[in-house]
Amino acid sequence: MRLSQFLKDRQYLILFYVIMMVFISLVVYLDPHFSTGLGNIIYFNTVTIVFFFIYLLLGFFRRRKYVAELQDLTNNDLPVEVPAALPEPLTHEQALIHQVLIRIYQEQLTQIQGLHNEKVENQEFIISWVHDIKTPISASKMMIKHHSGRSPEEALDKLEDELAKIDQYVEQALYYSRVDTFSKDYFISEFMLDAIVKASIKKHAKMFISKKINVDLENVDKTVLSDKKWLAFIIDQIIINAIKYTDQSGKIQFIAEENGSEIRLAIKDNGIGIKTEDIGRVFEKGFTGALGRKFAHSTGMGLYLSKKLARKLGHELTIISEEGEGTTVTIHFPKALDFYQVAK
Missing domain, CATH: 3.30.565.10 (Histidine kinase-like ATPase, C-terminal domain)
Structure with a gap:
């Protein structure tokens, strides 16, 4: 973080300081009860400006390390653990912001884990479903190839049984795929x-x-x-x-x-x-x-x-x-x- 950026962030504080010092200087200079010359007022303003600038510099150096660590996080392409990577907060406001960031991070982790579990479950279902539906399909093919010794009615009856099983599996897969969109249907x-x-x-x-x-x-x-x-x-x-x-x-x-x-x-x-x-x-x-x-x-x-x-x-x-x-x-x-x- 550059000093100019730090001062820009505190432009309203600096403006307030300038207005306050101008007001105080005018009151002291124009009030007949004070016998303060122009030189003393300039001296008084110079000293307060020096102290105010020292205060700003100390704040700048104190905050620069914190901002630098945040910039490292934003520039780092590697995955980071947000709670451990965040720098130590310097103010109560920063501590609250850290708590919000950590909460958002944890909620996102929960959502990602949920999506991962759902993906794994869906993959397991697809694998199981494909394996299960292959059985009646294979049985149907065997009946068609080796139908000798059976009457046409018996062969059709057995084939109908296997087709009914296929229909059950297809229906089950259809309803499984629509569970998450249930509210629309x-x-x-x-x-x-x-x-x-x-x-x-x-x-x-x-x-x-x-x-x-x-x-x-x-x-x-x-x-x-x-x-x-x-x-x-x-x-x-x-x-x-x-x-x-x-x-x-x-x-x-x-x-x-x-x-x-x-x-x-x-x-x-x-x-x-x-x-x-x-x-x-x-x-x-x-x-x-x-x-x-x-x-x-x-x-x-x-x-x-x-x-x-x-x-x-x-x-x-x-x-x-x-x-x-x-x-x-x-x-x-x-x-x-x-x-x-x-x-x-």
Whole structure:
């Protein structure tokens, strides 16, 4: 920092000093009660100017080191740790500025870390998704090449099963990619819950039939507040999981209950259940658990996406399970007043 820059920063202080000294000198010179000559006034002003200039010089040398260290930071292309790199503040104002800079730096680090984690998660999902979708594609190719010994109806039936799996993975990837832009693509309305449930059951009817799974609907004729499209996806994911982990000739129940604050849709199966040590992690991204790893095509994304989307809709997703006994996943729909309080 040059002296001229330092003086320019203090131009108002210098102007104030000049005006003050001119005023004092005029008062002393013109007041008849003071017998001070012009020479004494010049001497008095000269001394005060010298002291004032010394004061400015001391301030300049004291501040020059601080500014030089800041300039080194701005001219340095290497990454720096802001809290450690900042010079020692000389004033209370500088200390406050340092605190603001450190806070901004820490917030940026948090944002960068969040973006990095999101990038890693997205990359892991893409790798997992590509790996998973290759399985039904490869199976479809094998069926086309080696269809001898099967009737055309049987071959088409098996091919349809693999295409359904591909469709599920594509739909899952589509909803995953739109989670972050959710606020631009939803419409909350009142509708009958049984319509969504029945449509989802019909959509997966072939899976129910192939495993001879019984379906039981109980009091699902309730009116709920939600987005039809996103809720349908959530129910689809829960049904797919329930079918996947339910044995042949099993049973899946859809039970709706209501109290003063909410409507609950419980989707209950009598499948293999979840280990106690895994129950707290089933909504984590990519988590399949000890039992899930025994089954093919267990990506661990269905319940993760369902939980995330449910919360964005103002709902809640809970799960209870006992290994060997079955699993119950419950969607909680708050009543109108509670829903809008959550949405805010």
